[in-house]
Amino acid sequence: MSPKQLPAPGVDTYFPGHGDARYRVHRYELALDYRPGPNRLGGTARLSAVAGTEPLREFALDLAEFRIGRILVDGRPAHYTHRAGKLRIRPAKALAAGAAFTVEVHYTGNPKPVRSQWGGLGWEELTDGALVASQPVGAPSWYPCNDRPADKASYQISITTPSPYTVIVGGRLLTRTTRASSTTWVYEQAAPTSSYLVTVSIGPYETLRVTDPAAGAEPLRRVPQTAYLPTPLMPRFTHDFGRQPQMMHLFEELFGPYPFGEYAVIVADEELDVPFEAQGVSTFGTNHLDGVRGSERLVAHELAHQWFGNSVTIADWRHIWLNEGFAKYAEWLWAERSGGRTAAQHAAAAHAKLAALPQDLRLADPGKKLMFDDRLYERGGLTVHALRCALGQEAFFRMVKDWTAIHRHGVVSTADLVAHAGRYTDRRLDTLLNAWLWQGPLPPLPVAT
Numbered sequence: 001m002s003p004k005q006l007p008a009p010g011v012d013t014y015f016p017g018h019g020d021a022r023y024r025v026h027r028y029e030l031a032l033d034y035r036p037g038p039n040r041l042g043g044t045a046r047l048s049a050v051a052g053t054e055p056l057r058e059f060a061l062d063l064a065e066f067r068i069g070r071i072l073v074d075g076r077p078a079h080y081t082h083r084a085g086k087l088r089i090r091p092a093k094a095l096a097a098g099a100a101f102t103v104e105v106h107y108t109g110n111p112k113p114v115r116s117q118w119g120g121l122g123w124e125e126l127t128d129g130a131l132v133a134s135q136p137v138g139a140p141s142w143y144p145c146n147d148r149p150a151d152k153a154s155y156q157i158s159i160t161t162p163s164p165y166t167v168i169v170g171g172r173l174l175t176r177t178t179r180a181s182s183t184t185w186v187y188e189q190a191a192p193t194s195s196y197l198v199t200v201s202i203g204p205y206e207t208l209r210v211t212d213p214a215a216g217a218e219p220l221r222r223v224p225q226t227a228y229l230p231t232p233l234m235p236r237f238t239h240d241f242g243r244q245p246q247m248m249h250l251f252e253e254l255f256g257p258y259p260f261g262e263y264a265v266i267v268a269d270e271e272l273d274v275p276f277e278a279q280g281v282s283t284f285g286t287n288h289l290d291g292v293r294g295s296e297r298l299v300a301h302e303l304a305h306q307w308f309g310n311s312v313t314i315a316d317w318r319h320i321w322l323n324e325g326f327a328k329y330a331e332w333l334w335a336e337r338s339g340g341r342t343a344a345q346h347a348a349a350a351h352a353k354l355a356a357l358p359q360d361l362r363l364a365d366p367g368k369k370l371m372f373d374d375r376l377y378e379r380g381g382l383t384v385h386a387l388r389c390a391l392g393q394e395a396f397f398r399m400v401k402d403w404t405a406i407h408r409h410g411v412v413s414t415a416d417l418v419a420h421a422g423r424y425t426d427r428r429l430d431t432l433l434n435a436w437l438w439q440g441p442l443p444p445l446p447v448a449t
């Protein structure tokens with residue numbers, strides 16, 4: 001076994017109760033049934049996992065309140081306790097270090113959001129249907145998982161629900177089978193996926209293929225783009241998301257090939273505070289459509305997360321700025337390349353805004369309380385801009401493309417980015433990056449030299 005396959009050491013300091021670093025899961029197979037009326041979810045989760053460097057007498061999964069039918073480890077009944085969102089499992093026989101094993105959990109119940117300082121996370125009942133927005137720790141609201149971003153796995157998700165509903169899960173739709181009044185949707189997400197990026201949307205949605213009307217001859221490779229939304233929103237959507245194919249084109253040029261097989265956008269029939277990214281999917285609310293592209297920067301932001309966050313994933317939540325800084329910068333790059341303000345103008349505006357706010361945010365380890373603070377997004381974008389100014393245009397984009405290629409479907413930290421960026425210049429970046437990443441006071445506005 002190569003060191004890469006071993007579980008990363010340590011515990012997430014922001015969410016010490018989540019995840020278990022003593023083993024890793026490489027595949028989840030979920031076979032679930034959902035009834036929207038009574039909001040009832042049940043079925044089986046089958047996990048294929050590998051023990052770490054120590055033998056395992058017991059191990060833990062994260063799962064909110066559900067009634068557990070039975071739990072099997074390697075096909076044999078296992079003892080367990082289930083308290084405070086933690087499912088502690090003791091196999092009949094201890095698992096040897098490095099041993100591959102399977103866990104099967106049969107469960108049923110009424111899923112509800114996990115409470116957090118940011119409101120409810122995870123499974124959320126809608127007026128007509130449901131959606132899942134788990135970042136950062138909502139995944140256990142609907143399935144048993146090793147809930148740490150670094151433990152990425154492939155997924156097969158099968159959901160049976162009443163036939164009038166459309167079910168969207170990231171990845172490729174393998175089959176859709178209707179029996180009596182229920183339909184079973186089976187999706188496969190082959191790319192390694194963090195638990196917080198697994199989503200489900202169930203609703204009365206119409207399906208729309210998103211194509212680029214401006215594109216003449218078919219390019220060699222095109223990412224299939226699909227939208228799911230309530231029919232009445234169709235005209236606004238076609239206008240507001242009309243430039244998404246060009247965005248995809250630009251980001252592939254700047255960040256390298258799109259990391260997944262397809263991209264889907266959902267507009268839920270509900271207002272959402274913020275849109276959110278999942279693996280191969282982004283979900284928006286009705287309030288993000290206004291017919292005048294008022295939220296286009298968010299269309300760019302969520303798409304950029306497919307590279308930054310979803311393919312190149314943070315080792316733990318301290319490094320959240322790597323997701324949000326690059327996604328924010330992608331907004332500025334899109335604006336710059338689509339006839340709007342330049343990235344330098346956006347940087348100047350963000351700098352002026354931050355200069356007037358408290359300067360107590362440590363970007364590279366903001367603490368749980370500030371991990372989704374607005375300032376983290378703006379300062380993250382500025383830090384990426386500072387790198388562009390320090391490296392120069394050509395080296396900067398080479399650095400970014402190599403970053404997404406080297407760490408494609410992998411796990412990274414701030415230290416990895418600092419070391420990586422250093423290879424693209426003869427200048428020392430320590431002082432500059434230390435000021436942006438680790439100190440509170442706002443460094444001067446970066447300018448291209």
Ligand SMILES: [Zn+2]
Nearest residue numbers: 301305324327
């Ligand atoms: Zn974001």
